[in-house]
Amino acid sequence: MKITAARVIVCCPGRNFVTLKIETDQGLTGLGDATLNGRELAVASYLNDHVIPCLIGRDAHQIEDIWQYLYKGAYWRRGPVTMSAIAAVDTALWDLKAKAAGLPLYQLLGGRSRSRVLVYGHANGRDIEHTVDEVLRHREMGFLAIRAQSGVPGLDKVYGVGHGGFYEPADGSLPSEHDWSSEKYLRHTPALFAAVREAVGPEVHLLHDAHHRLTPIEAARLGKALEPFHLFWLEDATPAENPQAFALIRQHTTTPLAVGEVFNSLWDCKALIEQQWIDYIRTTVVHAGGISHLRRIADLAALYQVRTGCHGATDLSPVCMGAALHFDTWVPNFGIQEYMPHTEATLEVFPHDYRFEQGFMHCGETPGHGVDIDEALAARYPYQRAYLPVNRLQHDGTLWSW
Numbered sequence: 001m002k003i004t005a006a007r008v009i010v011c012c013p014g015r016n017f018v019t020l021k022i023e024t025d026q027g028l029t030g031l032g033d034a035t036l037n038g039r040e041l042a043v044a045s046y047l048n049d050h051v052i053p054c055l056i057g058r059d060a061h062q063i064e065d066i067w068q069y070l071y072k073g074a075y076w077r078r079g080p081v082t083m084s085a086i087a088a089v090d091t092a093l094w095d096l097k098a099k100a101a102g103l104p105l106y107q108l109l110g111g112r113s114r115s116r117v118l119v120y121g122h123a124n125g126r127d128i129e130h131t132v133d134e135v136l137r138h139r140e141m142g143f144l145a146i147r148a149q150s151g152v153p154g155l156d157k158v159y160g161v162g163h164g165g166f167y168e169p170a171d172g173s174l175p176s177e178h179d180w181s182s183e184k185y186l187r188h189t190p191a192l193f194a195a196v197r198e199a200v201g202p203e204v205h206l207l208h209d210a211h212h213r214l215t216p217i218e219a220a221r222l223g224k225a226l227e228p229f230h231l232f233w234l235e236d237a238t239p240a241e242n243p244q245a246f247a248l249i250r251q252h253t254t255t256p257l258a259v260g261e262v263f264n265s266l267w268d269c270k271a272l273i274e275q276q277w278i279d280y281i282r283t284t285v286v287h288a289g290g291i292s293h294l295r296r297i298a299d300l301a302a303l304y305q306v307r308t309g310c311h312g313a314t315d316l317s318p319v320c321m322g323a324a325l326h327f328d329t330w331v332p333n334f335g336i337q338e339y340m341p342h343t344e345a346t347l348e349v350f351p352h353d354y355r356f357e358q359g360f361m362h363c364g365e366t367p368g369h370g371v372d373i374d375e376a377l378a379a380r381y382p383y384q385r386a387y388l389p390v391n392r393l394q395h396d397g398t399l400w401s402w
């Protein structure tokens with residue numbers, strides 16, 4: 001099955017998505033997601049200018065060799081742009097191989113390890129009362145696991161908290177500026193979870209994302225303060241460029257820790273997993289080199305009882321969600337999958353066969369990963385430059401992690 005053509009489709013049905021479509025001499029096509037939120041066109045150029053010329057004429061069945069060719073052949077290894085581009089090729093090739101076999105993708109990975117995929121939804125509120133209402137609303141929708149984020153008194157804008165239920169942080173043609181106070185956040189958050197746990201009872205899994213804003217000792221203090229409320233996980237407690245920061249948090253708290261949505265290779269995960277400093281690894285199909293590389297990360301994690309918890313916000317396209325659900329259906333050390341529904345316009349551009357039902361997602365049985373693109377419709381939503389915000393400390397304007 002020879003690759004005859006490949007093209008990059010950039011569209012903005014509510015937010016930007018970059019999609020790679022590979023065509024073959026058998027008439028089959030494969031799709032991969034290449035979306036890197038806020039830096040979309042860098043990956044589009046990497047694919048168009050540097051990767052696609054190398055793909056033409058290759059055997060689409062040689063997924064591993066093509067992966068190694070793009071990774072080692074670039075000489076400059078890793079990084080989010082390179083690994084998102086490789087991920088798009090890898091996902092499209094797995095899609096093609098599964099279509100050629102006439103099988104849903106999870107069958108090629110080794111078949112089903114579970115009947116359905118546990119997902120968590122996002123409950124975001126202006127204040128504690130509003131967040132409690134949102135958690136209860138998500139439980140009514142069937143969610144068994146819910147991430148709770150709340151506005152903080154004295155802060156204008158807070159990560160995860162939008163307007164009218166809709167949240168899309170990449171909102172400006174230049175980065176918008178938010179202010180931040182770890183002290184105000186740390187005073188507020190234990191009270192939030194006391195109220196949420198009280199309202200929702202012991203059964204619902206609760207999650208929280210600190211979004212890389214705390215120092216290790218602040219994160220340790222938060223983890224300790226949240227212990228009575230039995231979180232499923234505390235996410236991105238501190239930046240993980242220095243993995244050892246998690247050793248300090250671990251020393252002080254039994255609150256389970258998750259990190260990795262910004263990671264792009266096994267090498268970002270290795271120490272965290274081998275030292276058992278985390279409980280869940282959040283790398284995704286699109287940002288971590290595709291299914292081939294994510295599988296290697298999951299296999300290493302399994303040796304240390306670290307489970308998967310793939311990033312699944314709307315900054316990944318339905319193509320990535322489809323591929324991730326096949327991966328989740330197979331991966332033996334599955335933990336949970338993030339699920340944030342896309343806009344109606346996005347779901348129309350990307351016809352798909354996965355579905356949400358009573359707190360779980362189900363991948364479809366269509367050959368491949370089950371997600372397509374309506375290119376004529378996509379063309380009606382041209383690219384719009386958008387940036388993620390930046391954060392500054394409230395008291396003196398120092399640039400902080402957003």
Ligand SMILES: [Mg+2]
Pocket residue numbers: 209211235236261
């Ligand atoms: Mg996160």
